[in-house]
Amino acid sequence: MSRQPVTRIEGxxxxxxxxNVDTDQIIPARFLRRPRDAQYGTYLFHDLRFDEGGRxxxxxxxxxxxxxxxxxxxxxxxxxxxxxxxxxxxxxxxYGIRAVVAETFGDIFFGNALKNxxxxxxxxxxxxxxxxDAAAGSPPARLAIDLEKQxxxxxxxxxxxxxxxxxxRECLLQGQDxxxxxxxxxxxxxxxxxxxxxSPA
Amino acid sequence: xxxxxxxxxxxxxxxxxxxxEGIDLLYIDRHYCHEGSFHAFNALAAEGRPVRRPDxxxxxxxxxxxxxxxxxxxxxxxxxxxxxxxxxxxxRNMAAHGIAAAGLGDPRQGIVHVVGPExxxxxxxxxxxxxxxxxxxxxxxxxxxxxxxxxxxxxxxxTQCLWQSRPAQMRVRFDGRTGPGVVAKDMALAxxxxxxxxGAQGHAIEYAGAAVEALSVEGRLTLCNMSIEAGARCGLVAxxxxxxxxxxxxxGAPAGAAWKEAVKGWxxxxxxxxxxxxxxxxxxxxxxxxxxxxxxxxxxxxPVSGAAADPAALSDAERRHAAAQALDYMGLAPGARLEGLxxxxxxxxxxxNARLDDLRAAAAILRGRRTRVPGLxxxxxxxxxxxxxxxxxxxxxxxxxxxxRESGCSMCVGMNGDLxxxxxxxxxTSNRNFPGRQGxxxxxxxxSPAMAAAAALAGRIVDVREYAA
Numbered sequence: 001m002s003r004q005p006v007t008r009i010e011g012x013x014x015x016x017x018x019x020n021v022d023t024d025q026i027i028p029a030r031f032l033r034r035p036r037d038a039q040y041g042t043y044l045f046h047d048l049r050f051d052e053g054g055r056x057x058x059x060x061x062x063x064x065x066x067x068x069x070x071x072x073x074x075x076x077x078x079x080x081x082x083x084x085x086x087x088x089x090x091x092x093x094x095y096g097i098r099a100v101v102a103e104t105f106g107d108i109f110f111g112n113a114l115k116n117x118x119x120x121x122x123x124x125x126x127x128x129x130x131x132x133d134a135a136a137g138s139p140p141a142r143l144a145i146d147l148e149k150q151x152x153x154x155x156x157x158x159x160x161x162x163x164x165x166x167x168x169r170e171c172l173l174q175g176q177d178x179x180x181x182x183x184x185x186x187x188x189x190x191x192x193x194x195x196x197x198x199s200p201a
Numbered sequence: 202x203x204x205x206x207x208x209x210x211x212x213x214x215x216x217x218x219x220x221x222e223g224i225d226l227l228y229i230d231r232h233y234c235h236e237g238s239f240h241a242f243n244a245l246a247a248e249g250r251p252v253r254r255p256d257x258x259x260x261x262x263x264x265x266x267x268x269x270x271x272x273x274x275x276x277x278x279x280x281x282x283x284x285x286x287x288x289x290x291x292x293r294n295m296a297a298h299g300i301a302a303a304g305l306g307d308p309r310q311g312i313v314h315v316v317g318p319e320x321x322x323x324x325x326x327x328x329x330x331x332x333x334x335x336x337x338x339x340x341x342x343x344x345x346x347x348x349x350x351x352x353x354x355x356x357x358x359x360t361q362c363l364w365q366s367r368p369a370q371m372r373v374r375f376d377g378r379t380g381p382g383v384v385a386k387d388m389a390l391a392x393x394x395x396x397x398x399x400g401a402q403g404h405a406i407e408y409a410g411a412a413v414e415a416l417s418v419e420g421r422l423t424l425c426n427m428s429i430e431a432g433a434r435c436g437l438v439a440x441x442x443x444x445x446x447x448x449x450x451x452x453g454a455p456a457g458a459a460w461k462e463a464v465k466g467w468x469x470x471x472x473x474x475x476x477x478x479x480x481x482x483x484x485x486x487x488x489x490x491x492x493x494x495x496x497x498x499x500x501x502x503x504p505v506s507g508a509a510a511d512p513a514a515l516s517d518a519e520r521r522h523a524a525a526q527a528l529d530y531m532g533l534a535p536g537a538r539l540e541g542l543x544x545x546x547x548x549x550x551x552x553x554n555a556r557l558d559d560l561r562a563a564a565a566i567l568r569g570r571r572t573r574v575p576g577l578x579x580x581x582x583x584x585x586x587x588x589x590x591x592x593x594x595x596x597x598x599x600x601x602x603x604x605x606r607e608s609g610c611s612m613c614v615g616m617n618g619d620l621x622x623x624x625x626x627x628x629x630t631s632n633r634n635f636p637g638r639q640g641x642x643x644x645x646x647x648x649s650p651a652m653a654a655a656a657a658l659a660g661r662i663v664d665v666r667e668y669a670a
Contacts, residue, residue, distance in 0.1 A: 018526075019519050019522070019523055020398055020399070020498050020523060022633075022635045024633070024635045024636075024637060024638050025635065025636065025637070028637055028641070029614050029615060029616045029638075030615070030616065032237060032616065033265070033281070033283045033284060033286075033287055033616070034283070036240060036243075047636075047637050047641055052623070052641070052642075076519065077399070077519055078398070078399045078402075078432075081398065081399065081432060082334065082429075082430075082633060082635060083333075083334050083614075083633075084332060084333055084334040084348040084349060084350050085237075085350070086240060086332075086350035086351040086352060087240075087351075089350075104399060104402055106399075106402070106432065107368075107402060107403060107432070107434050108334055108348055108349065108350060109350075111349070111350060111353065112350035112351075112352065112353075115350065115352035115353070116352065165222070165223075165224065165366055166222035166223070166224075167220060167222045167224040167364060167366075170222075178352075178356060178364065179248070179250065179355065179356050179359045179360060182226065182356065182359075182360040182362055182364070183359070183360060185217070185218055185226060188217055188218050188226075189217055189226075189228070189360065189361065189362060192217045192228055193228075196228075
């Protein structure tokens with residue numbers, strides 16, 4: 001089954017100046033039992049966004065009017081560490097976030113994001129910090145991310161190259177169904193199994 | 202052939218198809234699933250795809266398992282019907298696809314990363330995956346084992362393969378021998394404090410050195426379990442006689458002539474002399490003390506004789522900011538001494554530290570004494586619970602005042618409703634001290650089982666070495 005290709009993302013950015021954002025923060029574990037639906041947007045950063053009574057915390061970045069509609073989150077160091085829960089990606093996407101900019105990402109989160117078409121854009125920390133400052137300005141910065149060229153365009157027009165694994169990039173640009181692609185290699189998989197069965201490792 | 206690492210040898214023997222972009226189609230020998238795998242089964246169902254090799258997947262109910270006894274397959278009625286529904290969905294998915302499983306009520310049930318090795322379903326040289334980040338645990342047996350998300354779980358179910366880029370190689374050596382009261386958990390916390398919570402990002406860690414060789418398999422499982430808390434893709438230990446003795450006779454292990462043949466092959470599973478590691482880290486095991494975390498990241502750990510960080514003394518702006526936030530969440534003053542810190546609750550459990558060795562170590566501290574604060578023990582598996590009971594360990598826990606429960610992930614992640622209340626300080630043998638991990642507003646201090654037992658007795662953080670019998 002093919003997917004929606006991802007080529008270019010443009011939108012307003014929200015500054016999220018927190019390092020080591022674990023996926024427990026992105027979506028607390030108690031929401032993981034819920035079926036995946038539009039509600040996932042309300043689970044995003046739930047315990048940071050809402051107080052114990054369920055009221056919005058006015059100081060949380062995504063509760064402040066200019067940033068409520070953000071499409072790109074500009075974080076700091078090490079975004080999406082810890083638990084493998086793919087629901088962290090579902091929550092970001094259900095909220096409307098389409099890309100996250102940070103210095104580094106947790107390996108599992110990085111993979112999960114790419115599988116779902118959420119772009120993890122890794123840039124050097126000084127660049128991330130500058131983009132976050134721009135996002136905090138008034139009006140908030142708009143950023144453009146071009147997956148084909150692998151570059152992010154800042155509000156002042158400067159371009160920043162970023163790395164995305166080539167295979168994941170191809171899959172995203174073409175809307176490739178990875179399972180379908182792998183199943184096209186079924187003869188090779190079966191040969192591998194036959195070989196291993198004959199002489200186990 | 203140029204010298205290769207243990208990891209590279211296992212990887213190379215599992216490549217089905219390389220691609221020019223530097224990514225390999227890797228064959229997966231063993232896949233584990235749990236109740237949380239429902240997203241992946243839903244994705245398969247939506248696309249009408251079958252499970253290609255149900256014989257290579259094994260299911261375990263753990264995340265939503267109630268730990269109190271009761272009428273639902275021996276367990277209490279869940280506090281939220283959604284939890285019960287996910288257990289039913291799990292049972293249904295396992296049955297519908299013909300996947301062998303240890304659901305609630307099965308004598309093999311437990312925490313997936315305890316059950317897999319215990320049942321001999323993870324063996325040296327295997328590739329092992331599960332939709333859970335602590336899959337790194339299985340590397341203790343000399344396997345490449347890593348956590349994956351739901352999309353990759355669906356991919357493995359449909360193809361028995363995964364597209365993976367090969368991580369960089371890192372070796373962590375523990376030279377010398379650990380002193381009294383210093384165990385695998387302390388080694389793990391010391392390593393994470395040294396390299397940082399993201400210090401091993403993009404790497405596979407091989408643990409080596411005299412102190413690692415001296416560890417039991419249980420200790421190695423604890424050490425590899427925490428690899429993900431250093432950001433590593435996985436962690437492994439070269440299999441040796443300790444490994445083979447431990448595995449011999451387990452249900453999934455080969456037997457008879459096949460066992461001898463397998464061991465012969467497994468002996469070649471070690472890094473060649475001169476194999477290249479992109480990073481090498483060496484720690485002196487003899488210099489380690491019992492460790493615990495003071496903050497909200499596993500890297501925020503210190504020896505028990507030490508103190509929480511003082512942000513003002515940190516030169517790195519990010520670390521200073523993170524330390525200040527962590528102290529605020531944890532309700533600690535900058536530079537607060539750790540010994541003497543009052544605790545409200547103790548949890549002994551999780552895929553990190555709930556094996557028989559762990560329960561023995563905690564029970565030895567508790568023997569003949571009474572706790573000052575509530576404590577909960579959830580053994581790593583139902584089998585371990587039985588073995589512990591056969592040794593009488595449960596009586597030591599119960600007489601000391603602990604709540605002796607059934608097996609599951611329990612208070613490590615609180616998904617079954619076993620939660621730490623807001624503001625409470627919990628001495629925990631689990632693996633993550635993230636804000637809200639054990640419950641909203643809960644304050645977690647990670648430590649070894651013996652340290653946690655000593656904290657329960659004293660009602661505060663103490664040096665376990667002063668409590669040893």
